[in-house]
Amino acid sequence: MTRAAAMALRPGDWVQFDDGEHQVLALVGTSVRLRSSKGVDQVVLATHLFASPGFGVTGTEPAVQLEPFGLLDGLPPDIVAAARDWERHVVEVETGLPYGAEPGTMPRDGYDPQLSTVGQRDAAKAAELGVGVRTVQGRRARYAEQGLWGLIDQRAAREWSATGRVDARVVEAVRVVLEAETDQSTGTRSRLIRRVSKYVEDVHGVGVVPMPGRSTFYNLIDVLAVGRHTFGSAVTRRQTANRPQGVFTPSFAARPGEQVQIDSTPIDVLVLLDNGVAVRADLTIAVDVATRTICAAVLRPVGTKAVDAALLLARMLVPEPMRPGWSAALRMSASLLPYERLLGIDARMELAAARPVIVPDTIVIDGGKVFVSDTFTRACDRPRRSPSSPGAMPARSPRSGARTTPTRPRSPRSSTTCSPAPRPARSTSAATVSPRAPGSPRCHTAHRLQPSSLRGVTRATVASRWLR
Numbered sequence: 001m002t003r004a005a006a007m008a009l010r011p012g013d014w015v016q017f018d019d020g021e022h023q024v025l026a027l028v029g030t031s032v033r034l035r036s037s038k039g040v041d042q043v044v045l046a047t048h049l050f051a052s053p054g055f056g057v058t059g060t061e062p063a064v065q066l067e068p069f070g071l072l073d074g075l076p077p078d079i080v081a082a083a084r085d086w087e088r089h090v091v092e093v094e095t096g097l098p099y100g101a102e103p104g105t106m107p108r109d110g111y112d113p114q115l116s117t118v119g120q121r122d123a124a125k126a127a128e129l130g131v132g133v134r135t136v137q138g139r140r141a142r143y144a145e146q147g148l149w150g151l152i153d154q155r156a157a158r159e160w161s162a163t164g165r166v167d168a169r170v171v172e173a174v175r176v177v178l179e180a181e182t183d184q185s186t187g188t189r190s191r192l193i194r195r196v197s198k199y200v201e202d203v204h205g206v207g208v209v210p211m212p213g214r215s216t217f218y219n220l221i222d223v224l225a226v227g228r229h230t231f232g233s234a235v236t237r238r239q240t241a242n243r244p245q246g247v248f249t250p251s252f253a254a255r256p257g258e259q260v261q262i263d264s265t266p267i268d269v270l271v272l273l274d275n276g277v278a279v280r281a282d283l284t285i286a287v288d289v290a291t292r293t294i295c296a297a298v299l300r301p302v303g304t305k306a307v308d309a310a311l312l313l314a315r316m317l318v319p320e321p322m323r324p325g326w327s328a329a330l331r332m333s334a335s336l337l338p339y340e341r342l343l344g345i346d347a348r349m350e351l352a353a354a355r356p357v358i359v360p361d362t363i364v365i366d367g368g369k370v371f372v373s374d375t376f377t378r379a380c381d382r383p384r385r386s387p388s389s390p391g392a393m394p395a396r397s398p399r400s401g402a403r404t405t406p407t408r409p410r411s412p413r414s415s416t417t418c419s420p421a422p423r424p425a426r427s428t429s430a431a432t433v434s435p436r437a438p439g440s441p442r443c444h445t446a447h448r449l450q451p452s453s454l455r456g457v458t459r460a461t462v463a464s465r466w467l468r
Helices: 046-051 077-095 118-129 133-151 168-180 189-204 214-224 234-242 306-316 339-345 347-351 374-381
Strands: 014-016 021-028 031-036 041-045 056-059 260-272 278-288 293-301 363-365 403-405
Touching: 031 046, 041 046, 077 118, 077 133, 118 133, 168 189, 168 214, 189 214, 260 293, 260 306, 278 306, 293 306, 306 374, 339 347
Parallel strands: 260 363
Antiparallel strands: 014 021, 014 056, 021 031, 031 041, 260 278, 278 293, 363 403
């Protein structure tokens, strides 16, 4: 036995020391308590024990292994259930009773340890399950070494890699060559394979790294080239590579209007125009982050214009009127919104649908030309929703690739209308949301736009059941 192996001591081990055998009773710090075969106890330093002539571990038992129960949680339930079924059978072969048997249960015929040997019980269990005797013996051996984990089908526990069994050095070489293809002309996969082979030979030497077959090479390239456009448009490939690596964080807003997201997307339906032509349509919506409310939506043929986005802002700031054929359950008066208080602020609420009017403080957009156009920027500027200072760049939003248009500093000429106070006179100043003083009623702010604002809009009301 080597000295390195003798350095590992556990309570219960027997060691050769001082011309006799001693049992390790306890380990305390650097001290070892020993008991000789004659029953004499003594405490020695571990360094003195290890350096003594003739020292060695003469008897030991394997350490108790804990079953990896945490790994079982990540396996499919049917795999774990099959392993537990095998556990019942293995324990029955070993002890005569299945795992979890009730006290007083008698062994079945052929499994009584007093009337049969282990070999006979192996044969009986194999005949019962329709498997070979070697299968039962192998399961018993793995259960004795690893517990329940030894009965798990290891094919389900095997870690899967998208690159398969290809050498890691080849995978790294493919990544390096794919990165180098960004600023080069678009090539073929066969050209990429030749460059990868040359790169591997230059770095590791000729014949050192095993190269995969051609089909495996093609599959590996397809897996690693996802999203890179290596074999597509060179312009798209370079634009994708130049895109900043933004960290995705969920949007958060504490009150209605704090953050409104606007986007446009084509929908998979056909609409019939006035001239009878069926075309696809674009849907542009504005969603309030705090309440998950669709503030407004615009549906038009494919090719959303900047004026459509500006129209979306206008529809956000006015109540949605009821339309012919709509159910009475969709009226504002039938909703949970504070209808009576809102009606005192804006008479149009009497015939409005149950859609809250939310005035945005910050609008989050992507880089679409519709939303970065001068028309949309001017529409945001009219109701005081523009960049904070002339020439300032729009701030980055938490979402990658998106931009926000923060509000300008609030005008000192502002007022807040609270119910049941009388309606204020029409003003040309932009209103702000003032904080609620302790004990004061909850306020629903009426934002009055500039006279040069969107036509027909004189007052927009922040109304939501979350502000009641």
